[in-house]
Amino acid sequence: MRDPFPPIVETLQGRFGPAIQAIQETADAIPTLWVAREQAGTLLRYLKREIPEPYHFLYDLCAIDERVRTHREGQPASDFTVVYHLLSYGRNADIRIKVALSEAEPVLPSITGLWPMANWYEREAWDMFGVRFDGHPHLRRILLPPTWQGHALRKDHVSRATEMEPFRLPPEREELEQEALRFHPEEWGMQPAAEGHDYMFLNLGPNHPSVHGVFRIVLQLDGEFIVDAVPDIGFHHRGAEKLGERQTWHGYIPYTDRIDYLGGVMNNLPYVLAVEKLAGIVVPERVEVIRVMLAELFRIASHLVFYGTFAQDLGALSPVFFMFTDRERIFDIVEAVCGGRMHPSWFRIGGVAQDLPSGWERLVRDFIAYLPARLAEYDRIALGNRILQQRTRGVGAYGVEQAIEWGVTGPNLRACGFDWDFRKRRPYSGYERFAFDIPTGQNGDCYDRCAVRVEEMRQSLRIIEQCVEQMPAGPYKADHPLTTPPPKEATLRDIDTLIHHFLGVSWGPVIPPGEAHVGIEATKGNNGYYLISDGGTSAYRVRIRTPSFPHLQMIPWITRGATVADLIANLGSIDFVMADVDR
Numbered sequence: 001m002r003d004p005f006p007p008i009v010e011t012l013q014g015r016f017g018p019a020i021q022a023i024q025e026t027a028d029a030i031p032t033l034w035v036a037r038e039q040a041g042t043l044l045r046y047l048k049r050e051i052p053e054p055y056h057f058l059y060d061l062c063a064i065d066e067r068v069r070t071h072r073e074g075q076p077a078s079d080f081t082v083v084y085h086l087l088s089y090g091r092n093a094d095i096r097i098k099v100a101l102s103e104a105e106p107v108l109p110s111i112t113g114l115w116p117m118a119n120w121y122e123r124e125a126w127d128m129f130g131v132r133f134d135g136h137p138h139l140r141r142i143l144l145p146p147t148w149q150g151h152a153l154r155k156d157h158v159s160r161a162t163e164m165e166p167f168r169l170p171p172e173r174e175e176l177e178q179e180a181l182r183f184h185p186e187e188w189g190m191q192p193a194a195e196g197h198d199y200m201f202l203n204l205g206p207n208h209p210s211v212h213g214v215f216r217i218v219l220q221l222d223g224e225f226i227v228d229a230v231p232d233i234g235f236h237h238r239g240a241e242k243l244g245e246r247q248t249w250h251g252y253i254p255y256t257d258r259i260d261y262l263g264g265v266m267n268n269l270p271y272v273l274a275v276e277k278l279a280g281i282v283v284p285e286r287v288e289v290i291r292v293m294l295a296e297l298f299r300i301a302s303h304l305v306f307y308g309t310f311a312q313d314l315g316a317l318s319p320v321f322f323m324f325t326d327r328e329r330i331f332d333i334v335e336a337v338c339g340g341r342m343h344p345s346w347f348r349i350g351g352v353a354q355d356l357p358s359g360w361e362r363l364v365r366d367f368i369a370y371l372p373a374r375l376a377e378y379d380r381i382a383l384g385n386r387i388l389q390q391r392t393r394g395v396g397a398y399g400v401e402q403a404i405e406w407g408v409t410g411p412n413l414r415a416c417g418f419d420w421d422f423r424k425r426r427p428y429s430g431y432e433r434f435a436f437d438i439p440t441g442q443n444g445d446c447y448d449r450c451a452v453r454v455e456e457m458r459q460s461l462r463i464i465e466q467c468v469e470q471m472p473a474g475p476y477k478a479d480h481p482l483t484t485p486p487p488k489e490a491t492l493r494d495i496d497t498l499i500h501h502f503l504g505v506s507w508g509p510v511i512p513p514g515e516a517h518v519g520i521e522a523t524k525g526n527n528g529y530y531l532i533s534d535g536g537t538s539a540y541r542v543r544i545r546t547p548s549f550p551h552l553q554m555i556p557w558i559t560r561g562a563t564v565a566d567l568i569a570n571l572g573s574i575d576f577v578m579a580d581v582d583r
Contacts, residue, residue, distance in 0.1 A: 027516040053090035060085040061121035063129040071513035079103035110135040128153035213578030236582040244542030248508035257343040264298040268347035273518040288430035293467035296460040302523035313572040350483025392446035396570040407550030410525025416444035422521040446573035482509040548576035
């Protein structure tokens with residue numbers, strides 16, 4: 001017997017009646033409602049502004065090409081589906097709103113007036129699927145070049161370069177491509193400061209050390225003060241979501257490492273958790289603790305990179321060398337356990353690649369004893385430095401309400417004083433077993449964003465120490481037919497078992513049809529995977545919700561009126577990598 005619908009579903013049914021076209025069951029148990037296109041905007045506004053304990057946070061907005069999907073039982077007819085994933089911090093609950101669109105008219109009203117952060121998400125849905133959003137202030141491509149033909153995440157778009165004509169760049173095309181990149185300020189709503197004044201622009205990037213990757217910001221300046229800014233992303237786009245629909249379920253794991261390339265196995269975790277939720281796989285307790293220990297080691301490694309490069313951006317050159325040296329000590333542990341260092345791709349669906357090796361405990365204990373004194377020294381030379389404090393206190397400040405409005409998660413949200421950490425509020429992989437605090441700031445400025453991450457490293461050490469002390473015995477993978485090959489002796493006795501072994505190894509598991517989302521507290525904020533299986537050996541749809549994407553979108557809002565030097569401090573304090581933005 002199906003569980004009763006949660007109260008929010010009953011509330012929406014009572015208020016919107018026939019506009020609720022269907023209620024879909026999903027593997028993640030998130031209430032999922034199909035809403036008539038004409039009523040979608042009204043319902044979203046109700047969820048954000050009118051309902052008690054509203055869903056203030058637009059967690060994600062994405063699209064699905066449904067045209068070749070087989071398993072859609074109970075869902076309305078749809079060629080393209082737009083998905084709005086909302087989160088209520090007051091309720092600690094999610095809701096998923098779906099809107100069906102036809103291929104002949106893939107059009108929806110824009111919700112940028114309701115959520116400013118929807119701007120980039122709607123542009124992405126247009127870029128990748130061709131869904132138009134009426135009323136959008138500047139609907140143009142965001143990840144692909146402006147001259148790109150077609151919409152890359154549609155099912156009829158090629159997946160490999162070998163399926164396309166060889167790339168050629170004759171002079172006439174080169175001229176066309178160059179002209180397409182020309183920046184037209186009036187198209188972005190920029191105006192001269194006064195009559196008789198012309199624009200003064202500074203192109204920061206796409207190749208500049210302070211932008212931390214291939215990232216361009218076009219600045220409109222009045223002297224050294226920023227009048228407006230236009231972030232330009234997409235230079236690092238590699239089609240990570242398209243790759244997820246091409247690779248097998250297991251074969252995609254190494255690609256997840258490259259999303260936030262500083263997060264290592266932290267990137268594997270939400271993906272394998274989502275697949276396990278789809279398949280109903282429960283992992284042993286030892287697997288959970290091993291995963292937590294490795295994830296927290298990579299959290300420290302990522303924060304050390306942030307800490308050192310942030311200080312370097314502000315003019316302190318020594319800390320980055322010290323901190324990168326400490327990061328190498330973490331990689332020594334990772335290499336001993338996983339065999340790889342920066343991108344070990346070590347987590348597996350249903351477990352980890354192999355058990356912990358002999359001597360792992362001594363390596364981890366030595367690191368736990370080593371790092372606290374180093375962090376104290378860094379407090380003295382970096383965080384306690386008067387120049388760093390003067391450059392960062394009161395710079396780029398925003399409050400909790402603004403952070404939620406712009407989709408901010410992770411340390412950048414906690415720097416405002418909001419103690420929301422998904423490891424505590426929605427424990428996954430056994431985080432409820434561990435005692436740790438949630439560091440918060442007060443002012444939401446560049447200094448607090450740094451201070452929160454510094455304290456998070458100390459809390460990660462606490463978690464790792466508990467992992468060492470409490471490491472349970474048991475298997476390192478689930479005893480499940482989708483994750484574990486049958487015993488060797490069984491394959492020698494009957495042909496059915498041998499075939500099962502052969503197909504599982506060569507093709508990989510067949511995951512049951514369904515949908516599931518899992519989001520975790522990753523190094524830079526909430527990283528989530530929304531996976532759709534159509535009952536095959538690879539995903540039908542892979543949606544990666546990364547923290548850096550919405551974080552960069554708020555750059556114009558926090559930098560207007562600031563100086564160029566303040567912009568550099570802001571960029572460093574956000575802690576982003578462009579692979580996380582562009583995917």
